[in-house]
Amino acid sequence: MRLEDLVGQERTVSVLRNALCRERVAHAYLFTGPESVGKSTAAALFAQALNCEDTGHGLPCGACRSCRLTSGGRHPDVRVVGIGSDAEGRRRTEISIDQIRQNPRKPRQAPLPLIQDAYLKPAIGRHKVYVISPADRLTAEAGNALLKLLEEPPPHVVLLLVTSEPSTLLPTVVSRCQEVVFQLAGSGAIENHLIGLGLSEAAAASLARLSGGRIAWAIRAAERPEVLRVRDALLNLCAAIGERSVPESLRLAEDIKWQAAELARARISHGGEELAVEAGSDPQEEHAVGDRELREELPWCLDIMVSWYRDLLAGGQDAPLLNPDYEQALTRQYRPHFTARAECAVESILEAKHALQRNANIDIALESLTLSLVAWCG
Numbered sequence: 001m002r003l004e005d006l007v008g009q010e011r012t013v014s015v016l017r018n019a020l021c022r023e024r025v026a027h028a029y030l031f032t033g034p035e036s037v038g039k040s041t042a043a044a045l046f047a048q049a050l051n052c053e054d055t056g057h058g059l060p061c062g063a064c065r066s067c068r069l070t071s072g073g074r075h076p077d078v079r080v081v082g083i084g085s086d087a088e089g090r091r092r093t094e095i096s097i098d099q100i101r102q103n104p105r106k107p108r109q110a111p112l113p114l115i116q117d118a119y120l121k122p123a124i125g126r127h128k129v130y131v132i133s134p135a136d137r138l139t140a141e142a143g144n145a146l147l148k149l150l151e152e153p154p155p156h157v158v159l160l161l162v163t164s165e166p167s168t169l170l171p172t173v174v175s176r177c178q179e180v181v182f183q184l185a186g187s188g189a190i191e192n193h194l195i196g197l198g199l200s201e202a203a204a205a206s207l208a209r210l211s212g213g214r215i216a217w218a219i220r221a222a223e224r225p226e227v228l229r230v231r232d233a234l235l236n237l238c239a240a241i242g243e244r245s246v247p248e249s250l251r252l253a254e255d256i257k258w259q260a261a262e263l264a265r266a267r268i269s270h271g272g273e274e275l276a277v278e279a280g281s282d283p284q285e286e287h288a289v290g291d292r293e294l295r296e297e298l299p300w301c302l303d304i305m306v307s308w309y310r311d312l313l314a315g316g317q318d319a320p321l322l323n324p325d326y327e328q329a330l331t332r333q334y335r336p337h338f339t340a341r342a343e344c345a346v347e348s349i350l351e352a353k354h355a356l357q358r359n360a361n362i363d364i365a366l367e368s369l370t371l372s373l374v375a376w377c378g
């Protein structure tokens, strides 16, 4: 995503631009708001603008040496700390203390630990910038280590913490950051933006409605046809629970895994995500769809399934649907007495999602979800 893709965030962007133009940049920002509204894109652009050589506009020029180094993930003064993988190549589930305080890699190729690095003067830029995303995955220990830096930050340091779940952060960390809130965009604004990207009016209108105000979701769906295909497959799976035989329904775990693998395969063939640049990590390192790739795609798949049951819950209340194109199938499954079951289904799916974030075994988490769903909805 680019600056012009930050649809619906005009006010937020102008706050950040003003800070840059007036040279009144805070030492720490907390970028919050719903998933897929452009927080990571904004953090990447702000990091770029902080060291851009063409100053004064409050926007990164995108062309100077510093901007090019930042967008390529090679700027010595800009570091992205994400979940990443450990020294053995295993996918982490959280941002741990060793990423903040100790050497994250083998000594020879290791960048300095964040806390030590922060006290050095910038190598070539005006600021040393650390993007921590998703900040809600900082362990308490890592959060406390970061707190020391937030309490007395060196003058050149800017920390950008990105999260859609600020309530899970240490309150002492939150209180030391300037909060920048990102909003859901209006469906009309998303529709116009998609038309600008070359979509037909009908396709743009339909994606804008499905996006629920999340511009990054809409752009992802517009650029990657498999996103809509997988969404359809997952919604059809939800629609069929209760219509299929019990042995068929029990295949649900395999089916969900298969759809997540579809997304992962397509993403790998598209060359990966844009802001997955963690210092020292090699974006080329893995190509097969393994446990790690599945874990990246499964949360989104489970969110789609949650949207189905939220629509069933909304059915009794005449609220706008998250999946308006499935109204007929939803009506078929809807029963007035279904509310409690739909609530239980949402709980079970969210439970599976959290278990996977805590690194639970994928097969066990999905099979236990399947049993709950068949029990509740069968």
Ligand SMILES: [Zn+2]
Binding pocket: 051, 052, 053, 054, 060, 061, 062, 063, 064, 065, 066, 067, 068
């Ligand atoms: Zn520049």
